Amino acid sequence: MIRTQVAIVGAGPAGLVLSHLLHLDGIESVVVESRSRAYVEERVRAGVLESGTVDLLREAGVGERLSSEGLVHHGIALRFNGRSKRIDFPELTDGKSVVVYGQQEVVKDLIEARLHARGAIFFEAQDVAVSGIDGDRPTVTFRDVEGRHEEIVCDFVAGCDGFHGICRSLIPAHVLRTFERVYPFSWLGILARTAPVSHELIYANHERGFGLYSARSETISRLYIQCRPDEDLAEWPDERVWDELRIRLEGEDAPDLVPGPVLQKGITPMRSFVAEPMQYGRLFLAGDSAHIVPPTGAKGMNLAIADVRVLARALTRYYATGSSESIDRYSQTCLRRVWKTERFSWWMTSMLHRYDPSSDVDFDDRLQMAELDYVTSSRAAARTLAENYVGLPLEA
Numbered sequence: 031m032i033r034t035q036v037a038i039v040g041a042g043p044a045g046l047v048l049s050h051l052l053h054l055d056g057i058e059s060v061v062v063e064s065r066s067r068a069y070v071e072e073r074v075r076a077g078v079l080e081s082g083t084v085d086l087l088r089e090a091g092v093g094e095r096l097s098s099e100g101l102v103h104h105g106i107a108l109r110f111n112g113r114s115k116r117i118d119f120p121e122l123t124d125g126k127s128v129v130v131y132g133q134q135e136v137v138k139d140l141i142e143a144r145l146h147a148r149g150a151i152f153f154e155a156q157d158v159a160v161s162g163i164d165g166d167r168p169t170v171t172f173r174d175v176e177g178r179h180e181e182i183v184c185d186f187v188a189g190c191d192g193f194h195g196i197c198r199s200l201i202p203a204h205v206l207r208t209f210e211r212v213y214p215f216s217w218l219g220i221l222a223r224t225a226p227v228s229h230e231l232i233y234a235n236h237e238r239g240f241g242l243y244s245a246r247s248e249t250i251s252r253l254y255i256q257c258r259p260d261e262d263l264a265e266w267p268d269e270r271v272w273d274e275l276r277i278r279l280e281g282e283d284a285p286d287l288v289p290g291p292v293l294q295k296g297i298t299p300m301r302s303f304v305a306e307p308m309q310y311g312r313l314f315l316a317g318d319s320a321h322i323v324p325p326t327g328a329k330g331m332n333l334a335i336a337d338v339r340v341l342a343r344a345l346t347r348y349y350a351t352g353s354s355e356s357i358d359r360y361s362q363t364c365l366r367r368v369w370k371t372e373r374f375s376w377w378m379t380s381m382l383h384r385y386d387p388s389s390d391v392d393f394d395d396r397l398q399m400a401e402l403d404y405v406t407s408s409r410a411a412a413r414t415l416a417e418n419y420v421g422l423p424l425e426a
């Protein structure tokens with residue numbers, strides 16, 4: 031039997047940042063992860079870090095590689111009617127910017143820091159189960175990599191186990207309320223070995239659907255096209271993907287795409303989802319286990335990290351003073367940011383995708399063009415986009 035203060039289910043960005051922040055405040059935790067270390071360290075997902083996320087990681091002592099290898103982006107391009115219009119972040123947000131640094135790199139840095147500090151992470155845990163969240167001694171059980179039965183007895187459980195995890199379902203049905211929007215399109219994405227053709231992200235609204243160009247490093251690019259949710263990847267050989275990307279990004283100042291070897295190809299569904307409340311008894315949900323945003327606003331990982339910052343502070347206060355005031359308000363505090371982020375991600379998605387690319391241009395498409403024209407010509411509107419993209423201020 032293992033005794034700890036906080037048992038954390040899931041070693042994604044939420045679980046690892048939480049474990050690290052708690053450690054800095056002298057609070058013990060144990061992380062239980064169903065995948066292998068290699069798997070979580072190679073899982074390519076998000077890549078845009080808000081300025082507040084960058085500050086948090088640096089202040090927590092895990093920003094060294096992020097500072098040397100991350101690419102600072104001072105803006106994005108919105109592309110429509112065959113032209114790009116730039117949104118300048120520092121100019122619109124009093125000097126703020128974002129940093130492009132892969133989620134898998136953030137995860138590597140955090141695992142390294144936790145293991146260096148002799149933190150406990152059980153990888154490849156099977157049959158993970160949580161019980162007793164109604165009482166004051168919750169328990170997490172699992173079989174470790176050798177098949178041995180393990181039991182963690184703790185004060186609190188953090189459900190950082192992503193959208194398909196087990197923790198959200200522990201909140202009784204009569205307490206849990208969920209809100210969901212599933213979009214009628216997905217993203218077909220490739221990770222390719224090719225030098226950047228634009229330093230900044232290009233978001234394109236094209237009559238055939240959305241397209242996105244992003245450079246992940248000096249040699250790797252990530253590109254996406256809007257596709258059908260039931261799209262068959264087998265119908266998308268690399269050449270067809272590059273051809274379609276060229277079409278979606280076409281126009282007078284089109285980036286000169288240079289096709290390179292495709293390292294990964296996959297389809298990402300687009301969904302908005304929120305679970306309320308984000309806590310029940312001694313269980314706290316954080317990150318994707320509680321909410322999902324479509325990736326258009328580049329917010330998923332940032333929101334997960336914002337949640338656990340609130341949770342770490344609340345737990346620190348609880349252990350320091352015995353007051354449960356902050357932990358009792360955890361859900362309420364997080365949901366304010368969650369819903370603002372849901373709004374922004376939905377808005378970016380709605381402005382940039384064609385809801386029915388097979389139909390003629392209609393009223394909604396004209397409204398999208400008006401919106402894009404407004405956002406790129408009005409300082410007030412551009413500022414709204416910029417302040418959300420670089421990240422709203424974190425809770426004081």
Ligand SMILES: Cc1cc2nc3c(=O)[nH]c(=O)nc-3n(C[C@H](O)[C@H](O)[C@H](O)COP(=O)(O)OP(=O)(O)OC[C@H]3O[C@@H](n4cnc5c(N)ncnc54)[C@H](O)[C@@H]3O)c2cc1C
Pocket residue numbers: 039040041042043044045062063064065070074075076077078133155158190191192193194195196298316317318319325327328329330331332334
């Ligand atoms: C394919 C894909 C592409 C994405 N692209 C972007 C993007 O471009 N931009 C963006 O901002 N966001 C993107 N996201 C979203 C972003 O990656 C997530 O918001 C982020 O990973 C959330 O972190 P998390 O720690 O909450 O969850 P996760 O990263 O999902 O971590 C949860 C962890 O829990 C583990 N786990 C699950 N069940 C159990 C269990 N029963 N027991 C133990 N462990 C368990 C999982 O293996 C995982 O390691 C993408 C997501 C996906 C799936």
